[in-house]
Each structure stands twice: as structure tokens, then as C-alpha cells.
Amino acid sequence: MNLVLLAQPPESDVWAIREPRQLQHLQQHLDLKVGDQLKVGIREGKRYLTEVLAVSAEQVLVKPVQELAIPEKLPVTLIVALPRPKVLRRLVMDSVTLGVEKLVLIHSYRVDKSYWQTPFLQQLDDYVTLGLEQAGDTIVPKIELYRRFKPFVEDVLSEWTTAECPSFVAHPYVEQGISGLQATHCQLLIGPEGGFIPYEIDLLEKNGCQSFSLGNRILRTETAVSYILGRLTA
Amino acid sequence: MNLVLLAQPPESDVWAIREPRQLQHLQQHLDLKVGDQLKVGIREGKRYLTEVLAVSAEQVLVKPVQELAIPEKLPVTLIVALPRPKVLRRLVMDSVTLGVEKLVLIHSYRVDKSYWQTPFLQQLDDYVTLGLEQAGDTIVPKIELYRRFKPFVEDVLSEWTTAECPSFVAHPYVEQGISGLQATHCQLLIGPEGGFIPYEIDLLEKNGCQSFSLGNRILRTETAVSYILGRLTA
Numbered sequence: 001m002n003l004v005l006l007a008q009p010p011e012s013d014v015w016a017i018r019e020p021r022q023l024q025h026l027q028q029h030l031d032l033k034v035g036d037q038l039k040v041g042i043r044e045g046k047r048y049l050t051e052v053l054a055v056s057a058e059q060v061l062v063k064p065v066q067e068l069a070i071p072e073k074l075p076v077t078l079i080v081a082l083p084r085p086k087v088l089r090r091l092v093m094d095s096v097t098l099g100v101e102k103l104v105l106i107h108s109y110r111v112d113k114s115y116w117q118t119p120f121l122q123q124l125d126d127y128v129t130l131g132l133e134q135a136g137d138t139i140v141p142k143i144e145l146y147r148r149f150k151p152f153v154e155d156v157l158s159e160w161t162t163a164e165c166p167s168f169v170a171h172p173y174v175e176q177g178i179s180g181l182q183a184t185h186c187q188l189l190i191g192p193e194g195g196f197i198p199y200e201i202d203l204l205e206k207n208g209c210q211s212f213s214l215g216n217r218i219l220r221t222e223t224a225v226s227y228i229l230g231r232l233t234a
Numbered sequence: 235m236n237l238v239l240l241a242q243p244p245e246s247d248v249w250a251i252r253e254p255r256q257l258q259h260l261q262q263h264l265d266l267k268v269g270d271q272l273k274v275g276i277r278e279g280k281r282y283l284t285e286v287l288a289v290s291a292e293q294v295l296v297k298p299v300q301e302l303a304i305p306e307k308l309p310v311t312l313i314v315a316l317p318r319p320k321v322l323r324r325l326v327m328d329s330v331t332l333g334v335e336k337l338v339l340i341h342s343y344r345v346d347k348s349y350w351q352t353p354f355l356q357q358l359d360d361y362v363t364l365g366l367e368q369a370g371d372t373i374v375p376k377i378e379l380y381r382r383f384k385p386f387v388e389d390v391l392s393e394w395t396t397a398e399c400p401s402f403v404a405h406p407y408v409e410q411g412i413s414g415l416q417a418t419h420c421q422l423l424i425g426p427e428g429g430f431i432p433y434e435i436d437l438l439e440k441n442g443c444q445s446f447s448l449g450n451r452i453l454r455t456e457t458a459v460s461y462i463l464g465r466l467t468a
Contacts, residue, residue: 002452071450094457135451216305217369218236219460223328226457230464 001025003039003047003136005129014053015040017060026060038062041138043129046070071137074099074229075185077160081108081192082145083221085118089127091222095141096131098229102142107149108200110192116147149200153207160187161208169204170228171196171211172218188232190224235259237273237281237370239363248287249274251294260294272296275372277363280304305371308333308463309419311394315342315426316379317455319352323361325456329375330365332463336376341383342434344426350381383434387441394421395442403438404462405430405445406452422466424458 004022006015017023017040026032032055040062041047047070050062078100083091095103107116128140146152161167167187172195189196189209196204201211219227238256240249251257251274260266266289274296275281281304284296312334317325329337341350362374380386395401403423423430423443430438435445453461 069450094454097451097453097457098461099451134454137451216303217331217333217371219331220328220368223331223460226453226460227332227464230461230466232464 001029001133003041003133003138005133005138006040006042009042009045013063015050015062015064017062018058023057023060032060037065039068039136040064041070041132041136043132043138044140045138047136047138070139071099071135073101073139073141074232076100076229076232077102077104077187078225078229079104079106079157079187079189080221080225081106081190081196082111082115083192084112085115085120087220087222088118088120089123091225092124092127092143093131093134094222094226096128096137097135098226099135099137100141100229102144104144104146106146106152108192109149109197110194121145150203153200153203153209157187157204157209158207167204167209169196169201169209169211170214170224171201172213172216186232188228190221190228193221235263235367237275237367237372239367239372240274240276243276243279247297249284249296249298251296252292257291257294266294271299273302273370274298275304275366275370277366277372278374279372281370281372304373305333305369307335307373307375308466310334310463310466311336311338311421312459312463313338313340313391313421313423314455314459315340315424315430316345316349317426318346319349319354321454321456322352322354323357325459326358326361326377327365327368328456328460330362330371331369332460333369333371334375334463336378338378338380340380340386342426343383343431344428355379384437387434387437387443391421391438391443392441401438401443403430403435403443403445404448404458405435406447406450420466422462424455424462427455 004017032052034052034054036052038050038052039047040050047068048064049066049068050064052060052062054061078095080091082105092103124143132138146156157167165185169189205211214224238251266286268286268288270286272284272286273281274284281302282298283300283302284298286294286296288295312329314325316339326337358377366372380390391401399419401421406429439445448458
């Protein structure tokens with residue numbers, strides 16, 4: 001946690017941190033004392049350097065001292081085939097930490113249908129908070145879910161795809177690398193474990209998506225996310 | 235698992251896969267039948283497309299049909315402050331999957347000394363195997379551990395650092411980005427949670443290490459590894 005994110009804008013000049021998870025982290029890792037400085041952000045608002053006024057088991061009181069710039073987002077819509085539940089948390093958290101503007105989870109042939117039933121999907125907002133607190137960010141990215149692949153590609157992705165905002169799909173069996181994507185607005189698709197099937201790649205390409213290769217190493221989904229975003233922003 | 239890695243070179247033309255972990259994976263995920271194709275590699279040797287000859291609960295028999303090229307390594311020595319035990323497995327696995335030539339785990343002020351006692355450090359070779367099987371690679375990267383920061387930097391890293399093979403350390407408080415590192419031989423240092431302390435950054439810089447910034451988002455160690463390697467190879 002590199003920022004304490006307040007869910008609601010505070011109503012006075014003295015702010016109270018009362019969420020048990022945040023208090024526990026501060027107690028375990030920071031050993032806060034009165035007079036210490038702490039970064040605190042307001043969800044969907046600004047972030048500040050604050051000064052600690054009081055520390056107890058029930059709350060930490062701070063007052064804002066200086067406004068801090070919010071980290072810029074990457075102008076990327078990351079579209080990922082819904083991963084296994086245990087991977088979902090890290091994937092959402094990492095995508096948010098890395099600063100994608102929008103995260104889209106889609107179905108695909110190799111996504112087990114049971115993944116859509118996981119209770120973890122009800123906790124996406126918690127994962128977003130963790131990602132924001134890791135990055136020191138306050139702005140919640142858009143998250144969208146599409147449970148049908150074909151309508152998503154034909155009706156949604158095809159609308160998003162333009163010359164100014166192209167779509168790219170990571171695919172192991174093409175020659176084209178990903179250079180030349182630097183700092184552009186784009187949609188970036190990452191398949192499930194085992195990859196998109198040929199029918200899906202065909203449909204994506206027919207709807208304006210360009211395939212690119214990540215080289216001949218096969219990465220786990222979550223590794224691929226940060227690796228590709230790293231390449232993109234070099 | 236995108237490759238079954240055999241620990242020993244087989245002694246006949248028919249190869250037996252008998253390791254319980256590998257058999258279980260093949261049974262759960264692949265539903266192998268006689269005549270199917272399977273990628274099999276020999277640790278520190280070649281890799282092949284093989285044909286399945288027999289499947290039973292105790293073993294899978296295959297014969298090699300075609301030699302496959304081994305993925306190239308990244309010409310990078312990745313030097314990471316020893317992470318928390320639960321992160322270690324993923325970090326080693328991902329580094330190997332991404333293809334670093336050498337992985338070095340070092341001590342640093344913000345590394346809890348207890349981390350060096352974790353039994354996970356006895357299992358590094360298992361994590362390497364998982365990383366190789368994920369990537370489809372057969373060549374084991376070198377792994378080295380240094381439990382003292384200063385002697386490592388002054389006596390080891392300073393020797394590794396040359397004009398042809400520079401050293402770079404990720405540090406949040408410098409302006410310099412990481413562009414211009416494309417496809418060069420280098421050492422790349424990533425600090426612990428909370429970062430290297432100023433004394434450590436000073437010592438690194440005095441010994442020829444260049445600081446670079448990852449931008450103003452703070453990444454988890456494991457996310458930083460794949461993100462930086464992505465930037466490096468763009």
C-alpha cells in the first residue's frame with residue numbers, strides 16, 4: 001500500500017482512516033507516529049501528502065498538507081479472456097497498478113464456463129482498490145465484462161477500433177512484433193491459457209484487429225499483461 | 235506446462251514420462267491419446283515434437299518426431315532483492331519463463347533477514363523447472379545468491395559492469411527513463427518492497443550503476459520484473 005485510499009471525500013479538515021484493512025496495514029508495516037507523513041488519496045479525487053495527528057487502534061487522524069499529482073493512466077484498453085479465479089485478483093490488481101484506462105474481461109472458447117460463476121467477480125472493486133493503493137493512484141479505471149465472444153468482437157470491439165485507436169491481439173503464431181505501438185491509444189487483447197482458437201483469431205482479424213507476436217516464449221496471462229504493457233510504453 | 239521437461243537424457247528411442255507432477259498435469263489438462271503430439275524437452279538439451287505411443291496411469295511413452303528450436307534467452311542478468319517467500323516462487327518462475335540468462339538474489343536493507351531462512355530457497359530448482367516448462371525452454375539459467383549487499387556491489391557487480399554490459403537500477407526518484415536499452419547485454423537491478431535505501435543507491439551509483447525511473451507508479455516486485463523486461467526488449 002503506497003497510498004491510503006479513502007472511499008468517500010472527507011467532510012472536515014481532519015481526515016479519519018477507519019477501515020480495518022488499512023489500519024491493519026499501517027500498524028503492521030509503518031509504525032506510524034504523530035507528526036509522520038502519509039500519502040492519502042480520495043477515490044476518484046485528488047491525492048495528498050498528509051500529516052498524522054493521532055494514532056489509535058480504532059483510527060488514524062491526518063490532515064492534508066500538500067496536494068500531489070496523480071499518476072497518468074496508460075491510454076490503453078486491456079481486453080483479457082477471463083482467467084482462472086485465483087489469477088483474477090492479481091490480474092485486475094496489476095492492470096490497475098500499471099494504469100490501464102479500461103479493463104475488459106471477455107469470454108473465449110478456452111475459458112471454462114465455471115469461471116463466470118466465481119464469487120471473485122463480485123470483488124472486482126476490492127481488487128481495483130488494492131491496485132490503486134499499490135500504484136498511488138486514485139482514479140478507478142472502467143471495467144466491463146462480456147460473456148459472449150462473437151457479439152463482443154462484432155458489435156463492440158469493431159466500433160472501438162479506428163485508425164487512431166487500433167486493436168492488437170497477442171498471438172504466438174505470427175511474425176509481426178509489437179514495435180511501433182509506442183504511446184498510442186489502443187485496444188490490446190490477451191487470450192486465455194492455451195490461447196485464442198483459430199476461429200477467434202480469424203474473427204478478430206476480420207473485425208480489424210492486428211495480430212502481433214510476443215516471441216516464442218509462452219507466458220502466463222498475468223505475466224503477459226505486465227510484459228506487453230512494458231513493451232508498449234518503452 | 236507447454237513442454238514436458240525430462241530431467242535426464244533418455245537412454246532409448248522410446249521416452250517415458252513418469253514424474254507424478256507431469257503425469258497429473260497431462261491427465262488433468264490434455265486428455266492425451268495414442269497418436270497425439272506432445273512437446274518434450276531434455277533439461278539442458280534439445281526439445282522435440284514427439285508422438286504419444288502409450289498412455290497409462292503410471293507413464294506416458296513418446297517417441298521424438300521432429301527437433302524444435304529452443305527459444306533464445308534474453309541477454310540480461312536480473313538482480314532482485316530477495317522477495318517475501320510467497321512471492322519468490324512466482325518471481326523465479328516468471329524470470330525463467332521470460333528467458334533471463336542469469337538470476338541473482340541479493341540482500342538489501344529492506345529485505346527481512348528471515349526471508350533467507352525460508353525453505354522455499356531449497357526449491358529454486360523446482361521453480362526453474364516450472365518456468366522452463368511454461369516457456370517451452372530447456373536451458374537452465376544461472377542462479378546466484380548473495381547475502382551481503384556491500385561486498386556484492388563492490389566486488390561482484392562492479393566487475394560485471396562494463397561499457398558493453400552496463401548495470402541499471404530501477405529507482406523511483408530519478409528522471410531518466412529506460413529507453414535506449416534495447417536488446418543490449420546488461421545487468422538490471424530491482425529493489426525490495428519499499429525500494430533500495432539512499433545509501434544503497436549511492437553505493438550502486440559509485441560502482442558504475444545507472445539509475446532509471448519506471449515512471450511514477452509503484453509496482454510490486456514481480457510486476458516490475460515482467461514490465462521492465464518488456465520495456466527492455468521492445
